[in-house]
Amino acid sequence: MDLKELLTIAAKEEEEAKEICINCCTAAGCNAANAVELKKNLDKAVKAAGLDHKIEVQSVGCMGLCGRGPLVEIDPDNILYEQVKPDQAASIVDAVNGGETTAIQFDMEHPFFAYQFPIVTENSGRIDPERIESYIAVGGYQQLYKVLYEMTRFELINEITVSGLRGRGGAGYPTGLKWGLSAKMPGNQKYVVCNADEGDPGAFMDRSVLESDPHRLIEAMAIAGYAVGANHGYIYVRAEYPLAIKRLNKAIQQAKKYGLLGSQIFQSNFDFKVDIRIGAGAFVCGEETALIASIEGKRGAPHPRPPYPSEVGIWGCPTVINNVETYANIPVILREGGEWFANIGTEKSTGTKVFALTGKVKNSGLIEVPMGMTIREIVEEMGGGATVGSTIKAVQTGGPSGGCIPASKLDTPVDYESLQELGTIMGSGGMIVVDSETNMVDFAKFFMEFCRDESCGKCIPCRAGTVQMYEILQKIAEKRATQADLHILETLAPMVKETSLCGLGQSAPNPVLSTLRFFREEYLELIESSHNGKVPVSAERIDKS
Amino acid sequence: MTKIKLATVWLAGCSGCHMSFLDLDEWLFDLAEKVDVVYSPIADVKEYPEGVDVCLVEGAISNEENLEFIHQVRERTKFLISFGDCAVTANVPAMRNMLGKADHVLRRAYLELGEVTPQFPHEPGIVPELIDRVTPVHEVVPVDLYLPGCPPPAERIRAAIEPLLRGEKPVMEGREMIKFG
């Protein structure tokens, strides 16, 4: 494979494209709503109408409006149909041909789409994720060629640094710095890892990218491999994502076949291979040191940092670990330039962020917006506000490691620093809308239960502390608690935060601390109404010893 | 000078702590000069009086009677001491918690292991009902001082009580004062 061949494939793909394309989403969300059947029916309907020469039915990835799947988009008319039933296939084909359809149309001018800025998701819902040619046709693998022939490792890393890209897994560490560190480490063996162990409840950004545009990830990992001098990459993906795994495997096979993975890529002296490692369902394996242990075949338990994986990673070798979304930004940064990327978003948080907008919101799904957009714009305009009959009480970001933003602070812009000031974090991109029907103690309890169950058990504060915090929250929720219990909860939470070994334990108290900060009255109400109004003796004083 | 009103209470425990207390031997005479023992399993008093200054509570909370009584004790006592490991940690009496709730425990003890006439004890008003979970005293009412040990050695008891008689809080530190078991 050389550049000419690559461009030939792209041109051929362009040439063979039919006049109209019916894009049918077959990613996990729409699949669950019977999109596979719909896709079959669309194929049949096109054939039955004798329009094969004119219309292509393409199986594509996520279009974002997951709450209203299955979704079908007509290209180039830019018409989107929502909640399409398999038996509406024929009528959609009719409509393409100038007739009428019973399918419901979603307004593409709606803020849900109009406010988006697709970088990571630029190909999602537009290309066929199971065909490498489809990715090549939109310029795929050209950036890999470019870095191999036109850029030195350090020019490449510098471009990433200039872009200001920060890790999208949650912590927001500058990607350029991370790569630079590993690149400078001595040693012949280095590794590149993609963390696709997305585990936050309500988050599905990474799954969507993997299912919709897997080649983008492979190209980006190869680029990262070139940058740091690694010839081996691992994608650590959770077993709960079977479709993503299937598509990744397919993509790796296709890339190998075309010589875009393997030895002497593009006839250069750069070799790179990618292996998939499937996680067995432990949330903690999303923590990078636990993830490394798991890749090495050990028990998925974290160990203290430093040393960081950039220095001591898989089998002791320097290892770059980035999240799926971080990688997905790389080809675009190289295509458009670091400066271009740095101009999007805010000064310290550049680019865009993909959010999984869920909870009690009208339009739930996946959105990609420039950093710095306010939470109000996201949940009220794009999301359409709370579901009928209720109001928004809070928005939760960062999953079990994050916190709540009360309705009064919805004008906060989404960037790493602003969210941190409010006691929450950007996290990997889960955004859960909480409405007035939800009690915040129950809400905190849900996340604490999650952390308790997902604690690996290695360090005591997390293993035993989450159990105790959960029990106290349970006591409060069941109106059995006293002020003394609240006092213990408030003593324990900071201790677990400050003494736990890894990020899981260090952030496990966040939902509690955050709800206590903004919704303390809900805790107090439950405590005051405890014991059917009869205050037990132990509530009168707080045990201070 | 009015004497300090001292009480001692025996809940779910083996009375070993009280035995250890009696091991204070001749110091008990000194103590008797400073306190009135107003309630104790070793004194013939039926009702726990009001206005008790200091109370040593031996034992965990294991049945309905313990539960009701400890609330009464707390209400009528200024300074409550968890006396011994059963009061402080629930200790041996709580080992039944691992068997499950009260009915599991009774089934195990009276039916499965009952050799002659297996039957549940049931005498309302005479035999107090077991509560489901044995707990230390401070999980039910606030406690002012913890005096661990199984039993707390006589010297430890004295070292804890002596400062109290002078109106000072004892320093509960070190192996001599807080070793469990």
Place this chain on the structure above:
Amino acid sequence: MAVKSIKINGRMVSARAGESILEAAEDAGIHIPRLCHVEGVSDVAACRMCLVKVEGNNKFVPACMTPVEEEMIVETETPKLQEYRRMIVELLFAEGNHVCAVCVVNGNCQLQDLAIEVGMDHSRFEYRFPVRGVDLSHRLFGRDDNRCILCTRCVRVCDEIEGAHVWDVAGRGSKSRIVSGLKEPWGKVDACTECGKCVESCPTGALFFKGSAVGEMERDRDKLKFLITARQKKEWTR
């Protein structure tokens, strides 16, 4: 040999390069509480008892796994650290079934000692009373999960000193347990050489010599240390 000068609790201490804060403090006669650390095997920083404050670092660091650095300023006994250590010990007592009164190592237990050291006179956390098992299948030794604090000393000692790797951790979170072999009864695990190093290393009464009565069992704590010194420094006499 490179030497690093560090300050612990306001005292100047010289340390060997590569040495941990814990080792440097120990040599200088400054005691830092610890529980999962056992000399001669790798550290895991799991118990969090040895957390210390290092100036310029906004997080506490485990002394056992943090190498000394030139001009490091370490505080080992801040009020917050003391409070947190006590809470950790309370969490341990509340988590398992630690009934000192009926334990074989009553009086010879490192968890019990630690409770005294951190000044724990009671647990503020509710006791969990978990249902856990006892394994008496081994000819010489017994294992009582009720007393296990998951320090993994046995796991590391068996793996790194004896080389048998009989022990490992199974399950996660509060359901984590130490298991022998592939979660088999200890007595059925052929890999066990009956050396007893795990029993010697156990801080509590979780691993014990069969036939010990309450408070009777004593360990030879120096035996492991002797073995390590013997191997590393070729000093074969005690």
